[in-house]
Amino acid sequence: METPIQNKEIIFLLADDHSIVRQGMEIVISDIVPNAKVYQTSSLHQVLELIESKGIEMAVIDAHFPDGNSLHILPQMKNANPDLKILIFTGLEEELHGLKFIKAGADGYLSKLSEEEEVREAIATFIEKGEYFSDLLRNLLVQFVYNPDLISPLNSLTKREMQIAELYAEGYGNLEISNSLNIKQNTVSTIKKNIFEKLKIENMVELVDLVKTHHKL
Template identity: 25%
Template sequence: MVNILVVDSHPVVRNGLKHFLNELPDYNVIGSLRSGVEIFEFVRRNNVDIIISEIDLPELNGITALRAIKKENKKIKVIMFSHQPEEIYAISTIKAGASGYLNKSADLDLLQKAVETVLEDKIYLSEKMDKHYRYEDTRKSRTRLFKRLSTREVEVLKLLSIGKKNKEIAQELDINEKTVSTYKARLFKKLNVTNVVDLIHQAEHHNLT
């Protein structure tokens, strides 16, 4: 049984979520709270798997509560269920430690999908925000890789990606073939591959070419 805690300042929302989720198999709403400060004592006393929480809460902001909860209870999944625009808050709440963000205008079947998704240790966002989140993640990965590669390694990588052979690369960069082989070996190690085909695939995946 999945134990769920609902946190919202509006009784109608709390009761509505409780009724909906308790009707689903394997879900049990074990508590409904109105403020962020109440969460900490509740999770200390009860076995909570998922918290579904509004951002705008009395006494303590939902995002502030989220950060504190995740420091003490890393295993608890938190879904932010808010009326606030997802374009502004969705990704920032994920970065703060949430496992999902759902706008209150969403259909109830999406709430069920969000719960199922986070239980699989995945991030739940709307389709639009998911694309934006993945783009940001790829861009960060690309930046990290670029920092790890030297200027010459990037040049060799780009030439390899357009089909240049070692001899051609050596001529174009005015270095000897042995040096080209050294750069290739470094690229294999840094991008964790063992051949040129996989090297190019990795480079394309991270938009390095």
Template identity: 30%
Template sequence: MINVILVDDHAILRDGLKTIISLESDMEVVGEATGGAGMEDLLKRKSPDVIVMDINMPEQNGIELTKFVKKEYPSVKVLILTMYKHDEYFMSALKEGADGYLLKDSPSEQVIDAIRTVHRGESIIHPAMTKKLISYHQQETHVKEDTALTEREKEVLVCLVEGLSNKEIAGRLYISDKTVKIHVSKIFKKLDVKSRSQVVIYAVQHKLVPLP
């Protein structure tokens, strides 16, 4: 069972999310909070697997709270669900370790799939935001050459940037899921990152993958 905490200061949105999550047999909402204080209390008492969190909230915003969660509860996954398409919010959220970034106009089934995706340790980024990420970093001039990635690891990295799951990567490269996990682990270590979203930022920023 995937234990989910909802952190948003809009009761209507929380109610809507709780309703659609309650229809799923493999997840449930174990707590709701309107901001940081309530979230911290729930983290201590409920041991959640995934936090679905807005950005714009009273006192502390979702980016600051993501930083706190990743520092104090690194195993907890954070899925940002927001109306903001601003580059600065998006980039800041990923840099602080957010495991996913969706917009509130996303279909309900996409939100449910995103919860499962981040729970598996994979990342999910709204397509519109992925384009922003690539556009933003096409203007960067710094190139990281000494990454020591093997050719196979580079192929896996391209797949990670495209947002493919381990199973999809295995299918594309004709290797086993276990081998994919090994490559992903080595890539994380070599690039000194902790999440797939951070891999995407690093790879695009340092031009480790072809850009359109």
């Protein structure tokens, strides 16, 4: 016996730079909603064009593409179609990145590390309810109400610490930062130590990743 969800005629967009991911997701969607119309793209720059020209109702989109990050276009996607439902399907850690995508306009967040059955259930929930939040993300959303810094750990840095973190991320060393900001090298080193302690990181690679992830997008 067919369920109401199986009878739906939904126009989907699958946006991911890996064709195997798009193909796998299309199989899952077609199993759940046989009448679905599915468009695919590997380019972030084509996403808005397809939403506007094809009447996309639901989008499953990766976080990172070779031509950019989807975070900054989520508001534009919603502007193009206010009723559009967006599910982020990514390998990025949900605990670190889920909240910022939801805040930017996504209606759900699903990890590519999920088991196949979990992916199928998440897609079915997304299609039926227009949203999907794992238990982890629901807990984070509750915590976010009491601690807005969860959305970006960089919010815990002072203005000067953020300035120096940005310079480190751009490849500057202690001496260059010292000369640029007209402060002593040992002051730069002290601030660097404070930054590492606040962000709970141990090396420059982690700092650069945090700045690029949370501040430069």
